[in-house]
Amino acid sequence: MLKQFAIKKPIIQAPMAGITSPNFVAACCEAGILGSIGAGYLNGEETKSFIQQVKALTDKPFSVNLFIQDEPKIDISVLQQARTALQPIYEELGISNLQRVVSNNVFDGQVQAVIDEQVPICSFTFGLPSADIIERLKGNGTYLIGTATTLQEAIAVETAGLDAIVLQGSEAGGHRGSFTEDIELFSIEELLRQVVPKVSLPIIAAGGIMTTAHMQTMLQHGASTVQIGTALLTATECKASELHKNAILQSHEKDTTLTKAFSGKYARGLKNKFTEDLKDAIVAPYPIQHYLTIKIRQESVKQNRSEYLSLWMGENSFMAKEASVQEIVDTLLAKI
Numbered sequence: 001m002l003k004q005f006a007i008k009k010p011i012i013q014a015p016m017a018g019i020t021s022p023n024f025v026a027a028c029c030e031a032g033i034l035g036s037i038g039a040g041y042l043n044g045e046e047t048k049s050f051i052q053q054v055k056a057l058t059d060k061p062f063s064v065n066l067f068i069q070d071e072p073k074i075d076i077s078v079l080q081q082a083r084t085a086l087q088p089i090y091e092e093l094g095i096s097n098l099q100r101v102v103s104n105n106v107f108d109g110q111v112q113a114v115i116d117e118q119v120p121i122c123s124f125t126f127g128l129p130s131a132d133i134i135e136r137l138k139g140n141g142t143y144l145i146g147t148a149t150t151l152q153e154a155i156a157v158e159t160a161g162l163d164a165i166v167l168q169g170s171e172a173g174g175h176r177g178s179f180t181e182d183i184e185l186f187s188i189e190e191l192l193r194q195v196v197p198k199v200s201l202p203i204i205a206a207g208g209i210m211t212t213a214h215m216q217t218m219l220q221h222g223a224s225t226v227q228i229g230t231a232l233l234t235a236t237e238c239k240a241s242e243l244h245k246n247a248i249l250q251s252h253e254k255d256t257t258l259t260k261a262f263s264g265k266y267a268r269g270l271k272n273k274f275t276e277d278l279k280d281a282i283v284a285p286y287p288i289q290h291y292l293t294i295k296i297r298q299e300s301v302k303q304n305r306s307e308y309l310s311l312w313m314g315e316n317s318f319m320a321k322e323a324s325v326q327e328i329v330d331t332l333l334a335k336i
């Protein structure tokens, strides 16, 4: 799938909103893999400027990743219960004013930036773009990738007319890209077994891929290529905070958990005081919970308190190594 873009190595750097910097994306492109801009938290202008910064650093192709978001339905009683559950942490960190919920209506501007800047590849998570958007992007020659966490979602991506599927296993770090209601957890190997015989689009395997043996297994099970996040978070060029990098490097097997407590959507990260305290708490729907907890994360960084931070990492974080992007990529491809 990547050969048509003259990308030499069968690896995609996972788009990681809030973490990918222009330098990091360009370093991934220069290492011979597909770099991806995690634009989920950027508005249209910021997306455009980010794309231009990457273009100034590399002439290789890269992708932009966008979030598909519905306006959340706010139930006041759920909102109050979610705030009550967070109150002891607000008090402990000395937080009084909460972040106001801002509108998510940035999607059109992001899409326009992708079109104006002629970005060759655009991927989506948390859902499918409308038929209109698909037509506009395809009319512009953009290659489109959707994210799926179940067979049903993979079929939906294919039916909608996108070009490839990121199949995200339950091992994956960060948010699950699910867009159907119930949480159904499948490992990436199990997902490949279910999906490969049922769809004809190229499949990009994601979730817990840290070694050359993992890479081989994915390719043997029918994946065209892989998408890696956690393995690159500890790269020297990655701008993840030292707290985040150290948490990954010091993590052990079974140290991660799936939690909705930070954003209202399931995401995998390090088990810590925050995830444990809020294990059974009522949380507001995405992205309201994200806004209710932003100040907790900002204040935790200032106070150097990792126990309340969202330290996203995949189930195999304990295998991560500190090295350059090039070294991480070369190690992954050592026997391929």
Ligand SMILES: Cc1cc2nc3c(=O)[nH]c(=O)nc-3n(C[C@H](O)[C@H](O)[C@H](O)COP(=O)(O)O)c2cc1C
Pocket: 014, 015, 016, 017, 019, 038, 039, 040, 065, 124, 125, 147, 168, 171, 172, 173, 174, 175, 177, 206, 207, 208, 209, 227, 228, 229, 230, 231, 312, 313, 314, 315, 316
């Ligand atoms: C810190 C972090 C942020 C992420 N942000 C995004 C994102 O913005 N968009 C997206 O499609 N996937 C995102 N993901 C998920 C990745 O695309 C991918 O599924 C995951 O990293 C694969 O699992 P691994 O981390 O074990 O390699 C993120 C993952 C991490 C670890």
